[in-house]
Amino acid sequence: MPLHVPPAPAPALRSVLTALGSPTAVREARTPSLRAVQGPVTPELPLPVHVLDSVSAKGVTATRLAGWRFLIRSGDRSVAAAETRLTPDGWAFSHFFEGPYIPSTERALAQAETLTQAYQPRLLSVPGLYMLTLWLHGDPTADGAAGHPAATDLLVPLAPAPPGIAAHRPHQVADLLPVLTLRATPTPLLGSPA
Template sequence: MPLHVPPAPAPALRSVLTALGSPTAVREARTPTLRAAQGPATPELPLPVHVLDEFTPAGVSATRLAGWRFLIRCGERAVAAAETRLTPDGWAFSHFFEGPYIDSTERALRQAETITQPYQPRLLSFPGLYMLALWLHGDCTADGATGHPDPADILVPLAPAPPGIAAHVPHRVAELLPVLTHRATPAAPTSLPPLPPLLGSPA
């Protein structure tokens, strides 16, 4: 089923196109693959990046929009990504980057296209767990910049995933979020048994 990719803000796309057209911006980026790419590079598949900063006792928390991420494609594959952020003057280019999440995002999107139900793809970051997931939102008409994970939505952890979390295994939010909540909640101090009295001290 084709994914319903939400439209990115036009100024965000323009800022990425401007950066790609700037030899200085590309040369100064820490992206050897992008600098060495032959042929035109184009921004594709804009995904809103939402951040879940904290978990509530119920395991559900509102997310905040951190930016829009574009995969930069050159030829047959994505060689980097471009991040944009919201400033007081509107959407602006932030930086280029590369690394394992580029290939992992593409792989997760290909996985999602095999699901029969239509979804709106987003990215969901869990800073406290050093985890990023493809978030498949069930409401394809929703504003990609708002909302929070619904229990029936699907999360696909991207590689590298935290220890004990299998990458590229889809989970319903209702199933995975309690596991992540448990991971993110500090363990309560255990009550230790009282120490025996010292010799010569009152019992």
Template sequence: MPLHVPEAPAPALRSVLTALGSPTAVREAPTPSLRSAPGPVTPELPLPVHVLEGITATGAPATRLAGWRFLIFSGEHALAAAETRLTPDGWAFAHFFEGPYIASTERALRQAESLPQAYQPRLLSIPGLYMLTLWLHGDCAADGSTGGPRPTDLLVPLAPAPPGIAAHRPHQVAELLPLLTRRVTPTAPPLMGSPA
């Protein structure tokens, strides 16, 4: 099924286009592949980036919108990404970057297109585990910048994934969140002098 990519705010897209048109911004970016792109580059596949702020054993996970990420394509493949963030003056370009999450995101999006159900793709960052997932939201008409993961939404860990979590394997939120909860919730050490 085709993915229903949410529409990014127009100012976010404009800020990325302005940065791509700035020789200084591109030259100073830590992205050799962007600087040496053989032809024109275009920002595509805007994905809202949500940060998981709290995982609890009960209740819905708390998330917040951190920005919009655009994959930067040269030809048929993404070679970098541009991130935007919300400032008091509106959406602004934050930075260009490259690395393993670019190809991993592209791969996960291709995998998601082959699923039998339509989804709205988003990114979900889990800072406590240094983990990024492709979040496939089941409500394709939803505002991509709001809402949290539903139990039946899918999370696809991107590579590199934390040890013990398989990259590119879709998990329902209800299946993966309990595992993540155990990983990020510190266990209290036993009290001194108490029986073990």
């Protein structure tokens, strides 16, 4: 079933296109693969990036939209990613980057394409665990910038995943969220040193 990628805000896309057209922005980026590219590059697959701020005792999640991430393609491969963020003046380019999350995102998206249900892909960051997941939202027509994970949505941890959590294995939110909550909750210190 094809994924229904939500449209990015036009100003977010324009800010990435402007940065890609700026020799200074590309040259100063910490992305050797982007600086070394010969030929045109294009921003593709815009995904809203949500941050998991908290989980209540009832399992209700509090997320916020942090930005939009675009994979930067050159020919048939992604060479980097670009992220935008919301400022008081609207959407603005934030930075280029590369690393393991780019091929991991592509792999997770390819896996999601083989599912029988239609989903809307998003990214969900879990800062307390230094974890990023592909969030497959069950309502493909929803506003990609709004909402929170439903119990039946799928989360696919991207590599590198935290120890004990398998990357690229889809989990329903209802199954994975309690594990993430438990792992992200600091353990109180018992007693004091002697």
